[in-house]
Amino acid sequence: MLQLQFIRENKEAVLQGLQKKNFKELNLVDEIIALDEQKRKTQTEAERNKSELNVMAKEIGNLMKRGLQEEAEAMKQKSGASRDAQKAMEDKLEELEKSLYENLVKLPNMPHASVPFGKTPEENENIYQEGEIPALFEGALPHWEITSKYDIIDFEMGNKVTGAGFPFYKGKGARLQRALINFFLDEALKAGYNEVQPPIVINKESGFGTGQLPDKEGQMYYVGIDDLYLIPTAEVPITNMYRDVILKEEQMPTKNVGYTPCFRREAGSYGAHVRGLNRLHQFDKVEIVQIAKPEDSYATLDTMVEHVKGLLQKLGLPFRILRLCGGDMSFNSALTFDFEVYSAAQQKWLEVSSVSNFEAFQTNRLKCRYKNAEGKNVLAHSLNGSALALPRIVAALLENYQTPEGVILPKVLQSYCGFELIN
RNA sequence: GGAGAGUUGUCCGAGUGGUUUAAGGAGCACGCUUGGAAAGCGUGUAUGCUAGUAAUGGUAUCGAGAGUUCGAAUCUCUCACUCUCCGCCA
Structure with missing residues (x-):
């Protein structure tokens, strides 16, 4: 499996290598780059939200400890609502990661510079x-x-x-x-x-x-x-x-x-x-x-x-x-x-x-x-x-x-x- | 195959729902100390993804996966592996 970062930074070299290897589905490269971009965006979003949820969960613990039941309940409600959104984002992230991986494993390795061109x-x-x-x-x-x-x-x-x-x-x-x-x-x-x-x-x-x-x-x-x-x-x-x-x-x-x-x-x-x-x-x-x-x-x-x-x-x-x-x-x-x-x-x-x-x-x-x-x-x-x-x-x-x-x-x-x- | 007990960081090991930000110890690295060393003291010591020029931050990971919950190393389920005893056996 090629390294994502390498593909991202060396798209032209990757395309040339794939052609030398007589690989046909060159469009996969663009697909991978697009998926990767989406995945990172989604991940950032999901992690920011998760971070907020973690803070709230901790706060609820503190409130309960101090006996502030009502405040804790209120925060629970808020947190619960945000949790569904979190689940959705994580599912989407998983989906993106999966198709990214599936595409990535389809790409063959890059040939070394000394590899001759040829098909047979x-x-x-x-x-x-x-x-x-x-x-x-x-x-x-x-x-x-x-x-x-x-x-x-x-x-x-x-x-x-x-x-x-x-x-x-x-x-x-x-x-x-x-x-x-x-x-x-x-x-x-x-x-x-x-x-x-x-x-x-x-x-x-x-x-x-x-x-x-x-x-x-x-x-x-x-x-x-x-x-x-x-x-x-x-x-x-x-x-x-x-x-x-x-x-x-x-x-x-x-x-x-x-x-x-x-x-x-x-x-x-x-x-x-x-x-x-x-x-x-x-x-x-x-x-x-x-x-x-x-x-x-x-x-x-x-x-x-x-x-x-x-x-x-x-x-x-x-x-x-x-x-x-x-x-x-x-x-x-x-x-x-x-x-x-x-x-x-x-x-x-x-x-x-x-x-x-x-x-x-x-x-x-x-x-x-x-x-x-x-x-x-x-x-x-x-x-x-x-x-x-x-x-x-x-x-x-x-x-x-x-x-x-x-x-x-x-x-x-x-x-x-x-x-x-x-x- | 049956019954029981386990699996926590580099290692040992504590931890049965919320200051765990995983205690404590050992090892290792660096520093202080020393004529030099040991001891002592101090600091540091996982991996992936992600944001950032960086400093640093976010997130996930306590055998694996799923679930319950506002919150899971901790509760539930499935699986894998290890150990003990029984059975079988080169």
């Missing part, structure tokens, strides 16, 4: 590429055939027990998952992150805090009996640790890493591009989350990008980094870098990480602030990134490292797995 993924800016694209042998297979050839991931079993998109990982497949999680967590620990194991179901307040609700309600699994949601990413519980929190300056930045399964309904997607591990309803991910001072957040974003880069280098996977264009960025983000690995048998790039700075967009809703050196409370900036999401990494590892004799794992994973070859 094709217009994302390729800013970095590294690693050799392997030339595969004759008869090389896509990962969904490798997994069944070596019986390491069982999609049919998942279909039977749960449904599509919930595979079983078996034998070396399960061990590879565990190895990757440990590897990613260990690397994050080395980079100074604090490991947390958050809950994987969250309440409504947390869903609102990080912006999944109300917009993406249909994308989350909902546990109706207890009014809870399965998390789509560890970002939600980990960032919400800081909801309604005022951090001390020396606590900044907070650096947390967590491994969780993630659940996404992915309503509406189907077909070849979601085949195998490309898109699942349940998948594993290690997520890094930082809360930073506003002046440091872009430097922080760079360190997170470097961290993810390091992971892919160690795994020896060819990858590229995209700076997302305005139209392809998420609602919440001010600047996002996507990481894609090349999947040799499918001959396409697969997104494995998304690293973003949300600036104060999430923290404004979360009310996550920090007390700066001058003792002022200011909204912190929140950032997060996948480091990394497992399924597509597994897909790329299986495809890129396959040989006629089996899949030879990269060195860094061999000790984590306890084996070198999947056959």
